[in-house]
Amino acid sequence: MRQVSGKVWSNWSGSSVSTPERIVYPANIDEISNVVRQSNKQDRKVRIVGSGHSFTALIPTDSTLISLDDMQGIQHIDKDNSIAHVWAGTKLKLLGESLHSLGYAQENLGDINFQSIAGAASTGTHGTGINFGSIATQVAGINAVAADGSIIECDANHNPELFKAMQVSLGVLGVIAQLRLRVVPAWNMHFVSKRMNFADCLNQLDTLCQNNRHFEFYIFPYSDHTQIKLMNQTEELPDKSSFWNHFNKIVLENGAFKLMSEVSRIIPKFSRSVSRVSARLAPVMKQVGHSHSMFATPRHVRFHEMEYNIPAQHMQAALEEVRACINKNQFSVHFPLECRYVKGDDMWLSPAYGRDSAYIAAHMYKGMPYHEYFSELEKIFLKYDGRPHWGKLHTLKAKQLAERYPKWEDFNRFRKELDPKGTFLNKYLEGIFQS
Numbered sequence: 001m002r003q004v005s006g007k008v009w010s011n012w013s014g015s016s017v018s019t020p021e022r023i024v025y026p027a028n029i030d031e032i033s034n035v036v037r038q039s040n041k042q043d044r045k046v047r048i049v050g051s052g053h054s055f056t057a058l059i060p061t062d063s064t065l066i067s068l069d070d071m072q073g074i075q076h077i078d079k080d081n082s083i084a085h086v087w088a089g090t091k092l093k094l095l096g097e098s099l100h101s102l103g104y105a106q107e108n109l110g111d112i113n114f115q116s117i118a119g120a121a122s123t124g125t126h127g128t129g130i131n132f133g134s135i136a137t138q139v140a141g142i143n144a145v146a147a148d149g150s151i152i153e154c155d156a157n158h159n160p161e162l163f164k165a166m167q168v169s170l171g172v173l174g175v176i177a178q179l180r181l182r183v184v185p186a187w188n189m190h191f192v193s194k195r196m197n198f199a200d201c202l203n204q205l206d207t208l209c210q211n212n213r214h215f216e217f218y219i220f221p222y223s224d225h226t227q228i229k230l231m232n233q234t235e236e237l238p239d240k241s242s243f244w245n246h247f248n249k250i251v252l253e254n255g256a257f258k259l260m261s262e263v264s265r266i267i268p269k270f271s272r273s274v275s276r277v278s279a280r281l282a283p284v285m286k287q288v289g290h291s292h293s294m295f296a297t298p299r300h301v302r303f304h305e306m307e308y309n310i311p312a313q314h315m316q317a318a319l320e321e322v323r324a325c326i327n328k329n330q331f332s333v334h335f336p337l338e339c340r341y342v343k344g345d346d347m348w349l350s351p352a353y354g355r356d357s358a359y360i361a362a363h364m365y366k367g368m369p370y371h372e373y374f375s376e377l378e379k380i381f382l383k384y385d386g387r388p389h390w391g392k393l394h395t396l397k398a399k400q401l402a403e404r405y406p407k408w409e410d411f412n413r414f415r416k417e418l419d420p421k422g423t424f425l426n427k428y429l430e431g432i433f434q435s
């Protein structure tokens with residue numbers, strides 16, 4: 001088994017750093033089992049990393065870090081049931097390309113594809129579309145290694161309660177080794193980006209949401225403009241102009257934005273003007289492409305992020321308050337707020353548990369202060385029964401989280417039964433589950 005010692009690990013945003021004693025790269029389930037069993041016997045901690053794209057301190061450890069980078073790819077596809085058997089370490093980009101080459105796709109995805117499938121599912125990573133759940137709802141079965149090294153198997157028929165706990169489980173119930181994923185026939189997407197007045201956008205939320213397979217929008221602080229994105233299934237085929245549109249979109253969303261972000265960082269009072277300029281530059285374009293390549297846009301501009309889930313019906317009221325709060329406090333912020341919809345589900349720790357949901361995400365350019373901005377917005381989200389995205393910054397601890405998740409105690413019961421020594425906990429997770 002591949003292994004490195006003394007290497008500094010950091011997450012994507014650079015907010016979480018640690019030096020694990022060793023990072024191990026198992027190549028099969030037995031190797032995972034051996035590492036976990038030995039660590040557990042010796043009372044040593046184990047954390048699991050996907051692609052390190054979470055903003056919260058889920059990963060840091062000074063002990064053993066398990067990466068499944070050597071356990072990637074599709075094992076096989078059960079065509080009769082449209083189920084792909086995949087290794088848990090598979091990165092979403094590889095998964096999308098591999099599925100496409102076999103004539104399949106995922107029904108929905110988020111806005112980047114660097115995450116691992118297990119990491120994305122484990123934090124409730126989502127895209128947008130009120131008729132689609134988060135990525136974890138595509139998971140139809142799980143094989144994992146528990147803290148004592150034993151193998152757990154669960155799905156809707158076999159250990160169904162454990163399955164509902166494991167789908168979104170932050171790596172505290174076990175190391176997911178293999179996943180069965182619900183897939184759909186490969187499909188092409190018609191993508192539209194346009195600008196819309198803020199008030200018009202808010203007044204049409206229900207229609208835009210119901211009339212499009214996927215709908216999301218961006219609100220630019222200090223501007224009356226929003227950018228809306230509509231993504232629908234089409235029989236049209238990708239063409240060359242789509243390639244150039246995509247290229248321009250990447251240049252605008254990365255190159256030009258990086259430059260404007262640096263201006264805001266050096267002279268924060270310019271961020272209000274930068275936000276207004278960004279709103280005016282928001283791409284107006286159409287594009288057709290294979291679905292797996294259309295959801296994601298590379299993000300080269302680094303930032304910190306907080307994202308909250310609230311009941312879908314509160315999107316409009318919450319956004320009006322958020323906008324008033326930004327105007328009142330005159331925060332130096334030029335990143336737009338990203339607003340999405342997700343169908344309610346029944347996974348115990350999913351922020352969308354039991355309710356169709358709206359997600360509102362706030363970003364701050366790396367190097368600019370974000371605590372006050374996030375803290376004021378968090379108060380608004382909590383008032384609307386908010387639940388934080390597990391991979392994004394928030395300040396909630398066990399007691400507040402327990403009040404927000406009906407199945408919190410049931411989840412914790414499984415956690416204690418499966419991992420009585422807390423092998424899979426780090427300091428941050430102790431605050432989430434034990435304080």
Ligand SMILES: Cc1cc2nc3c(=O)[nH]c(=O)nc-3n(C[C@H](O)[C@H](O)[C@H](O)COP(=O)(O)OP(=O)(O)OC[C@H]3O[C@@H](n4cnc5c(N)ncnc54)[C@H](O)[C@@H]3O)c2cc1C
Nearest residue numbers: 050051052053054110111115116119125126170171176391
């Ligand atoms: C630029 C950027 C864009 C993003 N866009 C979106 C978006 O559109 N929508 C959205 O919802 N989120 C988004 N996120 C958040 C991101 O999707 C989540 O934080 C996701 O969990 C990251 O996946 P990862 O593979 O990097 O997991 P990591 O951050 O490495 O790990 C996340 C959690 O999963 C656990 N885990 C990983 N692998 C396993 C395994 N095999 N078994 C058990 N547990 C495991 C880890 O222990 C950890 O608790 C974005 C983040 C960034 C930086």
